[in-house]
Amino acid sequence: FDLVVVAVKSYDTQEAIKRMLPFMNDDTWVVSPQNSINEVRIAPIVGANRTVGCITTISAGIYKPAHITRTGSVSQSLQKEPICFKVGELHGEITSRVEKIVDLFSSAGKTVPTKDLWGERWSKMVTNCMVNATAAMTGMMSHEVRANKISRMQILNLAIETIKVGRALGYNVVPPMGDFSLDDMEEAAGPNGHTELDRVLSGEPPAVPGRPSMAQDVIKGRATEIEYLNGMVSDKGTEMGIKTPYSNAVVEVLKAVESGEFDVGMDNLDRVDSIVRASA
CATH class of the missing domain: 1.10.1040.10 (N-(1-d-carboxylethyl)-l-norvaline Dehydrogenase; domain 2)
Known part of the structure; x- marks a missing residue:
């Protein structure tokens, strides 16, 4: 796969990543829009060069399989101009792959790049x-x-x-x-x-x-x-x-x-x- 989006609970992150390793290329992008700060668990397994962070402020409910409802978010209710996703490299540079991921995620809501992944992570x-x-x-x-x-x-x-x-x-x-x-x-x-x-x-x-x-x-x-x-x-x-x-x-x-x-x-x-x- 060219892109892996890690969408499991934090406690399942390392096992999920290990199971995906056989399906990754050397230049696969591994993106974590999860809660907590799982880049520190992902990067040691796949390498920092393949790891990309993503902060999300959208909320949704899922109470039946495949039935997802987009709901109001506390994060967005407290923002003047709500942003759905912020994408960033571990080292803080705005790279071409960050810009590509921003473009892909923008179809789901306003998405921007960030030079401060770790500050954004702690703010979330x-x-x-x-x-x-x-x-x-x-x-x-x-x-x-x-x-x-x-x-x-x-x-x-x-x-x-x-x-x-x-x-x-x-x-x-x-x-x-x-x-x-x-x-x-x-x-x-x-x-x-x-x-x-x-x-x-x-x-x-x-x-x-x-x-x-x-x-x-x-x-x-x-x-x-x-x-x-x-x-x-x-x-x-x-x-x-x-x-x-x-x-x-x-x-x-x-x-x-x-x-x-x-x-x-x-x-x-x-x-x-x-x-x-x-x-x-």
Whole structure:
């Protein structure tokens, strides 16, 4: 194959790539539009020269085989000019193959090249870590997670931790809420709140509401990517000496939901809050 698009869960990435190796040429392009940061798992197997990154902000639901519904995306709802895909090389150059992939993906939505794959990857991690686990543990739709005052406090704290960890690692991590800064987010998560940011987050629902992938996994009884999202933030935070109490607590509660110890429901927000308070 000239082009391989890796569309499996993060935990299946390495096995899927190994199975595809016999079907690759020396100049096959291996593109990852996945959640998390799987280029670091793909490149050691196929080579950095064959690996291309792709950040996607579109959302979709699939509850029956071959029945896919394009839904509203939290990422896009917080952007002034929504972009569906950003394609980039590991080394940051805009190459001819990046331009070709941009052209191919543009049929599915606005696609642009990026010179900062790693910064874009961590910026996407912020949205994933905010919304995915919170929706999965509560049963809320994506827009409900940001509109509900209690869950909004949780997603803000998760976003703050992810930004701090990504920046500590040296990446240009951009908050997902338009022109709002990390300071604005910390103010919004504090006792006095941030009126304008709260207004943006609690805005109108999308025309076609949807759930993030992790919430769909829980509904289907599948393993989630929690270790590759909030779990990764926790691990990297530990390495960098940055406290990530909300990320740690969300991983603990979501794993209990996966195992059947906890049911999906709003009371899981209270469980996260209790774990955070106990760790203070």
